[in-house]
Amino acid sequence: MQALTWHGEQDVRVSEVPKPEIVNPNDAIIEITATAICGSDLHLYNGYMPSMREGDIIGHEPMGEVVEVGDEVETLEVGDRVVVPFTISCGSCWFCGSDMYSLCDNSNPNAEIARKVMGHSPAALFGYSHMLGGYAGGQAEYLRIPYADVGPVTVDSGLPDEQVLFLSDVFPTGYMAAENADIEENDTVAVWGCGAVGQFAIQSAWMLGAERVIAIDRIPERLEMAREHGDAETIDFEEDDVYDRLMEMTGDRGPDRCIDAVGTEAHGTGLVGFADQAKQEMHLQEDRPHVLRQAIKCCRKGGTLSVPGVYLGRSDNLPFGPVMNKSLTVKTGQTHVQRYLDPLLEKIEEGEIDPSFVISHQASLEDGPEMYETFNEKEDECIKTVLTP
Incomplete structure (x- = not known):
């Protein structure tokens, strides 16, 4: 599959990488239909985030269609349309039980790295360094979602991707x-x-x-x-x-x-x-x-x-x-995204807000490196870019 990968300061490339597979029984795989470039992605782009590795798949604002689920996934089915929060949360630790999902105790397999820097590890994040989990990001054609019963919100309405995508983060x-x-x-x-x-x-x-x-x-x-x-x-x-x-x-x-x-x-x-x-x-x-x-x-x-x-x-x-x-x-704090998914989706569905107003650019995944440069240089009145694989 194609994905945007990190290769050092201001070096993002379109690469052919292996398609993700189910690793744990609580995983799901989605085919991404829309994904966005976030302002915090520029911290990676400009080389400020430690523990990035060459070839890492980046991006943490995706949505798409479920194409495969693990044996223990109960809330998602193949064909569901979902928005994926950028925080990865187990749903069962003390912090998740207290609705502090971005502080999850269990989702970061590299918690010891974060602990040495911060004293404690927050939750893992998609596509945002090995200190924060080393998980592949969502600027790609497909994405593996750990703890799939806890993260994604299902969108049953006919709202276009552009109106619901930003539930993932911003x-x-x-x-x-x-x-x-x-x-x-x-x-x-x-x-x-x-x-x-x-x-x-x-x-x-x-x-x-x-x-x-x-x-x-x-x-x-x-x-x-x-x-x-x-x-x-x-x-x-x-x-x-x-x-x-x-x-x-x-x-x-x-x-x-x-x-x-x-x-x-x-x-x-x-x-x-x-x-x-x-x-x-x-x-x-x-x-x-x-x-x-x-x-x-x-x-x-x-x-x-x-x-x-x-x-x-x-x-x-x-x-x-x-x-x-x-x-x-x-x-x-990093956002406890799962806490807000249902109430904010309701605001969108009721017409209280149309989040698509922030979109200034839409492009293909292949145009991702060019859009990173445009966004970083504040050119072409670029405020928010949505990429379509």
Whole structure:
């Protein structure tokens, strides 16, 4: 079969690889009908994620049709149309039993690698390094799904792939980010980053009762999408000082809730931004925490900082003193996708939201390497790409 494979920094190729097979009786195999490139895939593309190996199949936002099931799979049948969450979860450990699926104790066969880095291992992820399981990803023609009774959600309606595909990651990630922000009536919510996760965080903030949403980015088409589809006020951080502008917009109080939907590759301005990038390239730090610093500074006293943006390791000069002295609440985490699949699918089916609005490009799997380059370079107004095998 064909798949997109990783071969080093900014080197993604279309490769012929073996078709997956049932390994465990709780596995299923799907033929992929649509798969997307995620912003966090760029961390792999740019060489920032450790424990990648040449030839790894990447991608973690797939959906398709079930073509084979293991003997112990009870909830899926051949022919079912499913969306697959990017987190791999066993469904039986303490964390899964507490609906914290991205913290699963059992799905990562390489848990010891993650434990040495983090102290504990989170759940395994599709196509996202050997530290997080070494599982083949979903930018391919077929995908093996472990713990198949726990992961996929079946789509029985006639909704097109483009409307339900993002249940795999970015829609639940944006929603959990807004939920973690503890939004209350009359709150002002600031969202850093207007990629797909940021767009869904904006949409979700309104769903959860925000009075105002302010979106922060530098890419014109992303800011336009936030205004047009998200009804957000916007700040271009290359034109305005974000702190000064937010204080002006909130009467010096600051946003009640701040969401960092950017993560490790934040683009800071001036000497601080240059220093962050230099330290990352010299491996003096894994992350560029410009947005975290800014959100901590801007958030109102007693406010909440929610962090769905992916961070990989160490961050330099992170101002924890203001977090404590301003009494900020900080909530983070990979998304517990399985918790949100049914309620968010219901929102789509009832017409409350059409997630396909974020799609800027559609291409074949063979065009994947070119689309990675386009997305990484922010060319051709690329916000979200869906690939069809």
